[in-house]
Amino acid sequence: MSHHVTHCSKEFSFIQHYFSSLAGEAALGLRDDAAIFTPPEGQELVVTVDGMVENVHFFSDDPPETIGRKLLRCNLSDLAAMGSKPEGWLLTFARPPHITEAWVQRFTEGIARDQEKFQISLMGGDTLSTSGPLVLSLTLIGSVPRGQAIQRKGARAGDGIWVTGTIGDAALGLKVLRGELEETSGWLIDRYRMPCPRVGLPLFGLASAALDISDGLVQDCGHLAHENGLHAVLEADRIPLSLPAKQAGAQWFKTCLTGGDDYEILMVVPPQKEKVLEKSGFLQTPYGTVPVTRIGVFVEGAPAVTVYDTQGTPMVFTTTGWSHI
Amino acid sequence: MSHHVTHCSKEFSFIQHYFSSLAGEAALGLRDDAAIFTPPEGQELVVTVDGMVENVHFFSDDPPETIGRKLLRCNLSDLAAMGSKPEGWLLTFARPPHITEAWVQRFTEGIARDQEKFQISLMGGDTLSTSGPLVLSLTLIGSVPRGQAIQRKGARAGDGIWVTGTIGDAALGLKVLRGELEETSGWLIDRYRMPCPRVGLPLFGLASAALDISDGLVQDCGHLAHENGLHAVLEADRIPLSLPAKQAGAQWFKTCLTGGDDYEILMVVPPQKEKVLEKSGFLQTPYGTVPVTRIGVFVEGAPAVTVYDTQGTPMVFTTTGWSHI
Numbered sequence: 001m002s003h004h005v006t007h008c009s010k011e012f013s014f015i016q017h018y019f020s021s022l023a024g025e026a027a028l029g030l031r032d033d034a035a036i037f038t039p040p041e042g043q044e045l046v047v048t049v050d051g052m053v054e055n056v057h058f059f060s061d062d063p064p065e066t067i068g069r070k071l072l073r074c075n076l077s078d079l080a081a082m083g084s085k086p087e088g089w090l091l092t093f094a095r096p097p098h099i100t101e102a103w104v105q106r107f108t109e110g111i112a113r114d115q116e117k118f119q120i121s122l123m124g125g126d127t128l129s130t131s132g133p134l135v136l137s138l139t140l141i142g143s144v145p146r147g148q149a150i151q152r153k154g155a156r157a158g159d160g161i162w163v164t165g166t167i168g169d170a171a172l173g174l175k176v177l178r179g180e181l182e183e184t185s186g187w188l189i190d191r192y193r194m195p196c197p198r199v200g201l202p203l204f205g206l207a208s209a210a211l212d213i214s215d216g217l218v219q220d221c222g223h224l225a226h227e228n229g230l231h232a233v234l235e236a237d238r239i240p241l242s243l244p245a246k247q248a249g250a251q252w253f254k255t256c257l258t259g260g261d262d263y264e265i266l267m268v269v270p271p272q273k274e275k276v277l278e279k280s281g282f283l284q285t286p287y288g289t290v291p292v293t294r295i296g297v298f299v300e301g302a303p304a305v306t307v308y309d310t311q312g313t314p315m316v317f318t319t320t321g322w323s324h325i
Numbered sequence: 326m327s328h329h330v331t332h333c334s335k336e337f338s339f340i341q342h343y344f345s346s347l348a349g350e351a352a353l354g355l356r357d358d359a360a361i362f363t364p365p366e367g368q369e370l371v372v373t374v375d376g377m378v379e380n381v382h383f384f385s386d387d388p389p390e391t392i393g394r395k396l397l398r399c400n401l402s403d404l405a406a407m408g409s410k411p412e413g414w415l416l417t418f419a420r421p422p423h424i425t426e427a428w429v430q431r432f433t434e435g436i437a438r439d440q441e442k443f444q445i446s447l448m449g450g451d452t453l454s455t456s457g458p459l460v461l462s463l464t465l466i467g468s469v470p471r472g473q474a475i476q477r478k479g480a481r482a483g484d485g486i487w488v489t490g491t492i493g494d495a496a497l498g499l500k501v502l503r504g505e506l507e508e509t510s511g512w513l514i515d516r517y518r519m520p521c522p523r524v525g526l527p528l529f530g531l532a533s534a535a536l537d538i539s540d541g542l543v544q545d546c547g548h549l550a551h552e553n554g555l556h557a558v559l560e561a562d563r564i565p566l567s568l569p570a571k572q573a574g575a576q577w578f579k580t581c582l583t584g585g586d587d588y589e590i591l592m593v594v595p596p597q598k599e600k601v602l603e604k605s606g607f608l609q610t611p612y613g614t615v616p617v618t619r620i621g622v623f624v625e626g627a628p629a630v631t632v633y634d635t636q637g638t639p640m641v642f643t644t645t646g647w648s649h650i
Contacts, residue, residue, distance in 0.1 A: 026372075031552065033403035033536055034373035034467070036474050039364045047351075047448055048359035049464060051417040053455045078358035092376040092417065092462035123372055130378045132457010137417035139374060139464040142359070149361050211358055227356065 018101075018108045019091075024121025026088055035123035037088065043143040046084040050074050050140075054096075054133035058193075059177065064103045065110030066193040068136070072114050074214065075140035076197035077263040081212040082151065083203035084144035086118055091125040094135040117287075118199055145204075154209040155228040155268040161296040162277065164198050164264045166242040167217050171259020172252060181252065187244045195263035200285035206277075208270050213262040218317055220266055221305045224298075228268075231301030236309045240293040257307065258317055268298065343426075343433045344416075349446025351413055360448035362413060368468040371409040375399050375465075379421075379458035383518075384502065389428045390435030391518040393461070397439050399539065400465035401522035402588040406537035407476065408528035409469035413448040419460040420452060442612075443524055470529075479534040480553040480593040486621040487592045487602065489523050491567040492542050496584020497577060506577065512569045520588035525610035528590075531598050538587040543642055545591055546630045549623075553593075556626030561634045565618040582632065583642055593623065 026035040039045055052071050054060055072089065079086050095104075115121055123141070173192025175181035183189075203210055209228060213220045217239070225232045236253070245256055269277060274294065282289040307315045351360040364370055377396050379385055397414065404411050420429075440446055448466070498517025500506035508514075528535055534553060538545045542564070550557045561578070570581055594602060599619065607614045632640045 031548070032477050033406045034371045034409070034465075036407075036469075036476075037370045037372055038471070039370055045362045045364055045370070046359045047362055047415060047464075047466065049415040049417055049449055049451050049462075051419060051451045051453045051462070053419055053453050053457075055456070056454055081358045082361075084359070090372060090374040090464055092374055094376060094378055094419075094460045094462075096457075124374055126374050126376045126462070128376045128378050128460070129381055130457055130460060131380070132421075132455055132460070135419045135453070135455060135457070135460040135462075137374075137376070137419075137451070137460075137462035139372075139415055140359075141372065144361075146363070151361075152357050223356070 018104050019122060019125055022108060022112060022115060022122040024088060024123065026123045027121070037123060037141070040143050042146055044146050044149060046079055046082050046142040046144055046149060048075055048078040048140050049137060050078070051135065051137040053135050062193060064106035068107045068111040069114045070193060070195060071136055071138045072111060073195045073197045074263060075138050076118060076199050077195060077212040077214070079140060079142040080198045080201055081210050081265050082144065082149045083201065084142040084149060086120045086140060086142045086199065088121050088123040088141055090123050090139040092128070092137040093125065094128040094130040096130050096132060096134055099134055148204040150203045150207050150210045152209055152211050152224055152227040155224060155230055155298050156208060156270065157230055157298055157300045159208055159268045159270050159298050160274050160294050161221065161232060161234065161298060162267045162269055162292050162294050163213070163217070163240065164201065164290050164292055165196070166240045166245065167262055167264065168245050168256020168259055169242050170195065170261035171255050172245055172248055174259070174261070175255065181248060183244055183248065185244060187242070192261060195261065197263055198265045198285060198290055199287060201265055201283055201290060203267065206269060206273050207267040209268040211266055213264050213266050214260060216258040216260040217262065217266070218257050218305055218307065224266065224268065225303045225305055228298065229303050230298040231303065232296060232305040233299055234296035234305060234307045236307050236315060238293065238295045240291070254315070254317060343429050344447060344450055347433060347437060347440060347447040349413060349448065351448045352446070362448060362466070365468050367471055369471050369474060371404055371407050371467040371469055371474060373400055373403040373465050374462060375403070376460065376462040378460050387518060389431035393432045393436040394439045395518060395520060396461055396463045397436060398520045398522045399588060400463050401443060401524050402520060402537040402539070404465060404467040405523045405526055406535050406590050407469065407474045408526065409467040409474060411443055411445045411465060411467045411524065413446055413466050415448050415464040416450040417462040418450065418452045419455040421455050421457060421459055424459055473529040475528045475532050475535045477534055477536050477549055477552040480549060480555055480623050481533060481595065482555055482623055482625045484533055484593045484595050484623050485599050485619050486546065486557060486559065486623060487594050487617050487619050488538070488542070488565065488589050489526065489615050489617055490521070490589040491565045491570065492587055492589065493570050493581020493584055494567050495520065495586035496580050497570055497573055499584070499586070500580065506573060508569055508573065510569060512567070517586060520586065522588055523590045523610060523615055524612060526590055526608055526615060528592065531594060532592040533595050534593040536591055538589050538591050539585060541583040541585040542587065542591070543582050543630055543632065549591065549593065550628045550630055553623065554628050555623040556628065557621060557630040558624055559621035559630060559632040561632050561640060563618065563620045565616070579640070579642065
């Protein structure tokens with residue numbers, strides 16, 4: 001049991017040295033008790049928190065530059081799913097002795113790049129000592145014009161089910177890292193380590209409901225089904241896969257649909273809004289064009305998900321991820 | 326390395342069962358990607374985060390009811406020091422296998438009592454598995470009328486230095502828990518386990534600067550000294566001690582001044598505002614009257630703290646807490 005005062009003295013210089021360069025105006029130099037943040041006029045705030053534990057959510061030997069960015073991007077993805085704009089973030093860093101200062105430096109350098117990319121800044125933080133694995137917790141605050149936040153609730157029977165990007169790359173990347181699958185380009189591993197949050201996706205006026213796919217397409221679609229009391233009908237051959245995911249072979253297809261860590265957006269779109277999407281196949285964000293694909297439709301029925309294969313047979317899933325739906 | 330999907334399935338029911346009763350309107354039933362929060366009109370937001378690690382910031386056998394409340398109250402104290410009103414909070418809960426569901430239930434029951442007392446609610450959270458000690462991270466969001474947040478900066482030479490309540494009880498409580506000091510009433514241990522944040526202290530229009538005492542009176546006063554480029558002169562015999570702290574004996578006095586975990590407010594008050602305070606000796610909050618005591622004054626000079634004992638001799642402190650100032 002270390003004494004609080006001893007701890008804080010070290011904490012002070014540690015924070016100042018590595019984190020102060022990330023701090024924005026609201027953080028008051030990370031020296032005050034709290035950050036002061038003026039919300040943009042007429043906006044609601046959207047707030048989310050996500051944590052990661054070493055050897056549970058990332059590997060000890062993952063590049064430190066990617067770890068903080070992955071956590072930040074998972075949170076950014078939550079905000080993107082609600083159609084909101086990120087403003088700032090707070091970090092809790094529970095540091096075990098094996099995390100060196102050099103490691104922390106690379107960790108913060110990675111985050112600094114994403115801060116610039118997504119135009120956000122650190123508002124506050126806390127660093128702690130732990131004898132266990134590294135634990136990170138990141139709180140992200142965003143803004144959205146009042147009443148424009150897209151939620152999980154709002155879908156109606158007949159609405160189309162759409163996804164951004166491609167599905168399953170991160171799940172296969174984890175398999176590659178575990179040595180269960182071979183892929184030499186590094187694409188799949190990159191997608192596992194560095195999600196691409198769909199920040200700035202113009203969901204308001206388009207989607208009736210949305211969420212970000214973190215637990216796996218089938219499970220997260222199940223969340224939407226439950227929330228809206230509808231049955232989701234998906235067609236397997238419409239689900240967009242990357243070239244490396246296709247090349248991995250059909251035996252990995254179910255992994256793609258249940259594996260998680262996609263951080264793509266699952267959007268529900270009413271029929272009258274679908275035509276434009278069908279035509280272009282893209283949505284614009286400040287970070288480039290995002291491909292969108294219609295993978296199914298919500299119908300009246302039991303709140304669950306059915307995925308039909310190319311023979312029109314419902315696929316059977318056995319992962320625990322799926323079981324609780 | 327456990328797989329993300331497996332983890333999330335368990336997480337889902339865990340959250341629903343124990344945390345949903347704490348969730349407010351903004352949390353959207355803890356089922357959406359993020360909380361939606363409408364900041365009160367004309368207000369700035371004040372945001373803080375604090376973490377705790379088992380066996381560093383609390384003992385494994387501390388009553389679970391007190392642990393979450395202590396973390397919440399530490400954050401409430403940060404907001405109180407800025408004169409802001411708490412609105413809502415988010416929690417990351419990194420759970421080791423030895424934390425049972427019964428433990429979590431008692432943990433949330435404790436927090437529920439404080440939610441009611443301080444009129445706040447849970448906005449969101451994340452639960453994780455860890456092989457290490459329990460790690461908690463709590464983000465607290467508050468509001469304050471625009472421009473009225475009190476900061477560490479703002480003190481001038483001649484301003485008086487004031488504290489709320491009594492100093493050193495929690496530090497001595499830790500000594501009692503460690504078996505280094507005897508105190509049978511339980512008062513000191515209670516003060517260690519359950520800080521009394523000075524929520525609602527009317528600082529605006531009164532204090533030129535303030536912070537909450539978490540690292541120890543001398544060290545935190547040093548933070549104020551540094552931030553304002555002033556020298557703090559404190560008089561030892563003015564520093565308010567509780568009866569149990571006095572009864573512990575003079576040999577524990579330095580522990581009281583450097584020990585930390587007080588969560589009292591250190592306020593800097595310009596001379597023209599001091600008269601009313603001197604007269605009453607109290608400030609009113611929605612949670613009752615809070616005793617306030619003048620313990621010294623800021624003067625021109627090196628940014629540091631001198632505490633004069635009753636003989637007029639500067640006291641010497643050797644803790645690491647003090648060393649970095």
